[in-house]
Amino acid sequence: METKSYEIKKAYQKEDALRKSFNELSEKTFGLNFEKWYQSGFWQEKYIPYSVIKDNQVIANVSVNIMDMYVNGEEKHYIQLGTVMTDEAYRNQGLSRLLMDEIMKDYKETDIYLWGNDTVEEFYPKFGFIPSKEYQLKKAVKITDGKTAVSVPMETKEQWNQLAEAILNSAPNCAFEMNNLGLWMFYIVNFMGECVYYVKELDAYVIAEISGNNLELLGVFSKEKVDVEQVINAFGSEIETVSLGFTPYNKEGYTEEEISQEDSHFFVIGKDMEAFAGEHKMFPNLSHA
Numbered sequence: 141m142e143t144k145s146y147e148i149k150k151a152y153q154k155e156d157a158l159r160k161s162f163n164e165l166s167e168k169t170f171g172l173n174f175e176k177w178y179q180s181g182f183w184q185e186k187y188i189p190y191s192v193i194k195d196n197q198v199i200a201n202v203s204v205n206i207m208d209m210y211v212n213g214e215e216k217h218y219i220q221l222g223t224v225m226t227d228e229a230y231r232n233q234g235l236s237r238l239l240m241d242e243i244m245k246d247y248k249e250t251d252i253y254l255w256g257n258d259t260v261e262e263f264y265p266k267f268g269f270i271p272s273k274e275y276q277l278k279k280a281v282k283i284t285d286g287k288t289a290v291s292v293p294m295e296t297k298e299q300w301n302q303l304a305e306a307i308l309n310s311a312p313n314c315a316f317e318m319n320n321l322g323l324w325m326f327y328i329v330n331f332m333g334e335c336v337y338y339v340k341e342l343d344a345y346v347i348a349e350i351s352g353n354n355l356e357l358l359g360v361f362s363k364e365k366v367d368v369e370q371v372i373n374a375f376g377s378e379i380e381t382v383s384l385g386f387t388p389y390n391k392e393g394y395t396e397e398e399i400s401q402e403d404s405h406f407f408v409i410g411k412d413m414e415a416f417a418g419e420h421k422m423f424p425n426l427s428h429a
Contacts, residue, residue, distance in 0.1 A: 146235070147193045148242055153183055161198040162189060169225040172330075180300060182325035187429065189223070190243055192235045200226040200235035204243060205429045208319040210312045212389075215319070216412065219247050221254040222429035240267055251410030255428065257403045269407035270414065274422040277394035278383045287376025289346060294333035300325060303336060303361075306345045310361035313368065316387040318427040324359065327426045332358075339374040342366045346374075347426065353378060358385035358426050385425035396420060 152158045163173045177183050186206040191198045203223040209216045221243065226235050244267055253272075256264060293299060307324050318324070328336065328347075335358070337346045344362035348355055355375050360366060368388050372379070384394070399406075399422060408414060 145194065146199075146238075148190065148239065149193050150190050151185070151188045152191070153178060153187075153189065157196060158191070158193070158198060161196070162191065162201065165198050165201065165225055165227055166223065168227075170223075177322075177326050177329050180297060180325065180329050182300075182304070182322050182329060184322045186320055186322050187326075190239050192230075192239065194230075198227075199230045200239060202236065202239040202243060203429065204247070205323065206320070207427065210317040210319060212315050213312060217250075218410075218413070219250050219252040220423075220427070220429055221252060224254075224256070224260075236263070249410075251408070251413045253406070253408045253413050253416075253423070256405050256407060258405070261405055264407045267409070269409045272406050272408045272413065273417040274399040274406060275396050275420040276383060276385075276399050276422055277388065277391060277396055278381065279394045280381050281372060281379060283373050283375070283377045283379055285373055285376065287374065287378070288341060289337040289339050289348075289371075289374040289376075291334070292336045292338045292345070294328055294336050300329060303328060303345060306361045309363055311363060311365045313360040313362065313365055314386040314424070315389045316421050316424070318424050320427065323427055323429060326429075332426075337374075339371060342370060342374070344371065346371055348375070350375070350379075353380035354383065355379045355381070356383045356385055356425075359424070385422075387421045 159178065163175050166172050166174060174183060188204040190202050190204060192200040201223055202221055205220040205222060207218040207220045209218060294303065304321055304325055307321055332347060335347055335349050337348060339346060342362060344360055344366050347359035348357050360371050372382055408416060
């Protein structure tokens with residue numbers, strides 16, 4: 141597609157020159173580079189850049205993420221939009237609208253969601269998106285057992301592949317589970333290599349962040365479904381509060397809090413998504429792209 145000497149290209153990540161340009165724009169915009177993720181082999185077909193190209197350079201982008209989710213064990217298919225960026229020299233020329241028009245044409249009648257900042261609060265409703273809400277669960281705990289969760293280094297491709305295998309073969313351990321290996325590994329490869337644990341008695345890999353006495357539980361992977369409360373107990377008596385980065389099957393004992401972040405707005409379109417707020421769920425924290 142050509143317009144004003146611009147070209148829209150999609151899913152070009154195997155083209156070295158364009159991928160390099162995409163990374164340069166992403167670094168300028170977000171301080172984020174996708175190359176390590178690509179070289180690790182985990183940038184797969186579910187992350188699709190839609191980019192405006194001029195003179196073989198990426199000047200604007202909106203990425204489509206194919207989000208297969210297990211909702212109470214039932215498989216659902218959604219789209220998440222992210223990595224929305226335009227080079228400073230080409231802003232205010234309607235390039236984001238051009239990309240959104242293309243995406244909405246390709247994924248019409250599909251449930252779509254995204255997070256946007258204050259500058260786009262009035263932009264996405266023009267395409268039919270409506271504001272929505274998410275809810276996170278938290279609670280205080282008193283654990284008497286010692287810590288059995290053991291830190292697992294994630295420094296090499298072999299270690300990444302071992303975790304990837306566990307993710308691929310895991311039973312759903314929450315009520316709203318992401319089935320997108322690439323996104324899980326995006327976080328592990330780039331940011332969270334020190335946040336992986338193994339709980340032997342549950343034969344479970346766990347992604348979690350510990351800050352002081354707070355445990356943020358982000359993902360649980362095991363061949364057989366495990367009790368989230370047993371996973372929490374495996375982090376030992378130093379943990380006093382827990383926040384969940386996903387929606388568990390059992391919410392009993394948790395306090396529910398609406399997620400509210402400055403300069404961040406959650407938008408949705410589609411039948412399932414428009415009912416989302418009323419179900420008091422959250423997309424897994426590590427599903428954000």
